Amino acid sequence: MTLRLPDQRLDHWRDRLPDLLSRCSQPIVDLDCGDWTLNCNDLADLCAAVTEAGHQLGRITGRVPETVVSASALGLDASRSNTPSNRELQPNPVTTPASHLLFHNGTLRSGDHLQSERTILLYGDVNPGARISSTADVLVWGRLRGVAHAGCEGSTTAKIVALQLRPLQLRIAEAVARGPEDLPQAGLAEQATLKDGVIAIEPADIQSFQKR
Amino acid sequence: MSTTRTILICSGKGGVGKTTTTANLGIALARQGAKTVVLDADFGLRNLDLLLGLENRIVYTAQEVLAETCRLEQALVKHKQEPNLALLPAGNPRMLEWLKPKDMQAIVALLERQFDYVLIDCPAGIEDGFKNAAAAAREAVVITTPEVAAVRDADRVIGLLNTQGVQPVQLVLNRVRPKMMSNQEMLSVDDVTDILALPLLGLVFEDEQVIVSTNRGEPLTLSDSSSPAAQAYGNIAQRLQGEDVPLMDPSQARRGLRAKMRKLMQTRIF
Ligand SMILES: Nc1ncnc2c1ncn2[C@@H]1O[C@H](COP(=O)(O)OP(=O)(O)O)[C@@H](O)[C@H]1O
Ligand SMILES: [Mg+2]
Numbered sequence: 001m002t003l004r005l006p007d008q009r010l011d012h013w014r015d016r017l018p019d020l021l022s023r024c025s026q027p028i029v030d031l032d033c034g035d036w037t038l039n040c041n042d043l044a045d046l047c048a049a050v051t052e053a054g055h056q057l058g059r060i061t062g063r064v065p066e067t068v069v070s071a072s073a074l075g076l077d078a079s080r081s082n083t084p085s086n087r088e089l090q091p092n093p094v095t096t097p098a099s100h101l102l103f104h105n106g107t108l109r110s111g112d113h114l115q116s117e118r119t120i121l122l123y124g125d126v127n128p129g130a131r132i133s134s135t136a137d138v139l140v141w142g143r144l145r146g147v148a149h150a151g152c153e154g155s156t157t158a159k160i161v162a163l164q165l166r167p168l169q170l171r172i173a174e175a176v177a178r179g180p181e182d183l184p185q186a187g188l189a190e191q192a193t194l195k196d197g198v199i200a201i202e203p204a205d206i207q208s209f210q211k212r
Numbered sequence: 213m214s215t216t217r218t219i220l221i222c223s224g225k226g227g228v229g230k231t232t233t234t235a236n237l238g239i240a241l242a243r244q245g246a247k248t249v250v251l252d253a254d255f256g257l258r259n260l261d262l263l264l265g266l267e268n269r270i271v272y273t274a275q276e277v278l279a280e281t282c283r284l285e286q287a288l289v290k291h292k293q294e295p296n297l298a299l300l301p302a303g304n305p306r307m308l309e310w311l312k313p314k315d316m317q318a319i320v321a322l323l324e325r326q327f328d329y330v331l332i333d334c335p336a337g338i339e340d341g342f343k344n345a346a347a348a349a350r351e352a353v354v355i356t357t358p359e360v361a362a363v364r365d366a367d368r369v370i371g372l373l374n375t376q377g378v379q380p381v382q383l384v385l386n387r388v389r390p391k392m393m394s395n396q397e398m399l400s401v402d403d404v405t406d407i408l409a410l411p412l413l414g415l416v417f418e419d420e421q422v423i424v425s426t427n428r429g430e431p432l433t434l435s436d437s438s439s440p441a442a443q444a445y446g447n448i449a450q451r452l453q454g455e456d457v458p459l460m461d462p463s464q465a466r467r468g469l470r471a472k473m474r475k476l477m478q479t480r481i482f
Contacts, residue, residue, distance in 0.1 A: 001377045023375050025343045027314050107409065109371030110364045111338075127407055129364045145407075 002030040003050075010102060017046070021053040029055045032081060033062030040070045047076070100136070108132060108146065128168060137161070147171070156194050161204050165190040175199050216324040217452070219331050220349035220378065224365030226336035228357045229386040230254075232422060232431075233445070234333040235263040240433040240449035242296035246328040249288070253316065253345040254335040255303035264291060265429030266299050273301040274319040275310060284322050293434060298327075313347035320348040329452075338372060352378045353413060357387045358399040367408055382413035384448060389418045390462035401462065414448035415460050416441050440465070 003020050005013040013036060021029075029050055038046070043060075050057045060071045061081035071078030102116040103123070110129030114120060119136040126132050126146040133149035137159050140148070144162035149171040151158025156173045167179040170192050177192070177199035189204035221234045231254070238250040251274075252260040261267045272287035291297040302319065303311055323330045332349055335341035346352070352373050356366040366383075373381050385404055392398040405412055419441035425432045432442035433449075440460075447457045 025313060025376055026317075026347050109374075110367035112371055125409075127367050128360075129367060 001026045001028075002032050004032045005034050005036050008035055014045075017049055021049060021055070024053070024055055027054075027056055028058040030058040031060045033060065033064070033067050035063055036067060037064045038062070038067045038070060040074055043067075043071055043074055043076070047074070102134075107142070110146075126162075126167075133171075134158070150192075151194075158194075159208075160192040161189060163189050165192065165201060170199055170201075172199055214324040216327055217329050218320055218324060218348065218350045219329065219452075220334050220346055220352040220373075221331055221355065222334035222342065222345070222352060222369055222373075223336065223355040223362070224338060224369040225356075225362045228362050229355050229384075229416070230336075231260050231263055231333050232426065233353070233355055233384060233386065233416075233448075234260060234331050235431045236433045236442075236445035237449055237452070238264070238297050238299075238329075238331055239291070239294055239431045240446050241329050241331075241452070242291070242294045243433065244449055244453060245296065246453070247296050247326065248329040248331065249298045249300055249323050249327045250331045250333060251319065251323065252299065252301045253332050253341065255301055256305055256335060256341065258301060258305055260333045261289070261299060261301065262429060263426055263431060264297075264299055266291065267429070270299075270301055273303050274315075275303050277322070278315055278318060311344050313344050316344045316348035338368060342369070342372075346373060346376055346378060349378055352381045353384055354381060354408070354410065355384050355386050356404065356408070358385060358393070358401075358404055360399065363399065363404055363407055370408060370410065381410055383408055383410040384414045384416065385412065386416045387418045388415050388462055390465045393462050412459065413451055414444055415462065416444040416448075417460070417462075417465065 001024060003024060006016045031046065047057055057076065060076050060078040062068050063081055065080065068078045068080050100118055102118045102120045104114055104120060105123045107124035108114055108122070108126045108130035110127055113131040114122070115133050117135050119139065120132060120134045121139045121141065122132060123141045125142040126140055126144045126148065128145050130146035132138055132146065133152045135151065135153040135155065138148045138150045140162035142162070143164040144167045146167060147169045148160045148167055150160045151173040154173050158172055160170055160172065165179070170177045170179060172192065172194045175194055175197060180201060190201055191204040192199050192201050221230050223230050234250050238248050241248045250260060252258055261270055266289050269289050272282045274287060276282045277284050277287050288298040288300055291299070300323065302316065320330055332345050334345045354366050354370055356362045370381055383405065385401060389398060393400055401415065417440040419439055421432055421437065421439040422441050432439060433445045444460065450457045
């Protein structure tokens with residue numbers, strides 16, 4: 001299986017590596033370095049981490065020539081990859097305040113838990129049994145049917161927004177609410193905010209998304 | 213590179229029909245001419261052999277093959293009536309700890325040399341047994357019933373299969389009760405596919421014949437049974453082989469049944 005280092009603008013590979021490795025179940029792990037420029041020291045650290053986790057490093061691919069050259073210099077099986085760059089697939093970094101926003105592309109399935117210090121923008125669904133939590137806002141471009149927690153370190157101004165808000169449970173700061181039982185109106189994005197300590201659900205307020 | 217299709221039959225939740233599906237699909241594929249082996253990776257609760265009526269013919273398991281105390285040919289149990297089908301137990305119920313992902317991969321690599329299809333009957337859960345089996349699979353069929361808990365577990369399994377690069381992953385919805393569905397006492401087909409977002413490989417109705425055939429050790433697909441489940445398994449096998457067979461429609465099945473009843477009532481002479 002292939003282990004993909006994270007998008008540079010979202011996370012540092014060193015932070016994500018333990019988690020990525022813990023998801024690997026196959027003995028041989030190929031490594032896709034994406035857009036990272038890695039020197040021999042970085043690569044040696046990577047190899048050590050992979051071996052320590054009980055895996056064997058297979059092929060290394062990357063889009064940055066330096067990375068591939070360094071890997072070859074270490075005697076690793078390295079080649080240039082031709083997968084499209086993240087830069088082409090993902091939003092323009094100028095308009096995305098990447099440092100405040102975690103963009104996650106894909107559905108969270110039962111048992112998944114996506115957590116961040118940043119506002120999370122999820123493109124996909126949050127299925128029943130999945131959880132999404134942020135110290136800031138949670139924005140779901142899809143159906144929210146699991147558990148969402150915004151302001152999970154106490155921010156009472158945090159909000160949860162989804163195209164379809166039918167969660168099992170919502171939490172904002174310390175407040176907890178069960179999701180609405182009835183079907184939401186079709187085609188209406190909804191938001192949950194704290195009003196006098198109680199979670200209130202209403203149609204999403206577009207103005208509140210504009211730069212404050 | 214081998215062209216063998218190595219397919220994990222898995223579910224997360226126990227008792228939803230993995231073993232039944234593996235046995236029936238195995239027979240159906242073999243009858244359609246594909247050289248097929250079913251690998252029992254649920255060796256802690258081994259019962260694929262029972263369903264296939266081969267329990268008393270197992271001498272060795274894949275463990276002995278890997279330990280080189282026997283040859284693969286000795287461990288493979290050929291089906292009595294369907295020579296295109298063989299069974300291989302991955303292990304012995306008493307040696308639970310022995311197998312690792314690399315062992316499953318080694319077994320499957322051996323099987324891929326001589327079979328067109330390798331169907332892996334996966335244990336329930338998402339622990340080591342599942343991970344070992346998944347490590348050796350290329351694609352997967354997730355079985356669920358239209359129950360909330362089963363769907364939840366299937367969803368979890370699909371997430372794990374995605375991170376392991378198993379592709380494609382397709383869905384079989386088992387134990388569908390058209391009447392309960394139309395009364396909305398059961399999740400509908402759409403409810404399930406809406407959450408799991410997988411291509412639907414087949415629907416299998418709740419069918420008493422499944423239980424009868426299980427007890428007899430003769431999968432339904434072995435005979436030319438016209439029972440709904442037998443047809444469903446046959447259709448699934450054909451779809452796996454790339455044929456375009458329309459899905460059964462539970463609401464139509466109801467109407468069909470009622471129409472038949474009405475006809476029966478009308479023909480009766482009072
Ligand atoms: N379509 C069906 N109709 C009726 N009974 C079924 C059907 N599918 C499975 N069963 C029954 O459900 C039980 C569990 O099936 P099994 O295949 O052993 O599940 P698993 O391998 O997932 O634990 C068995 O008793 C089996 O006969
Ligand atoms: Mg079973």
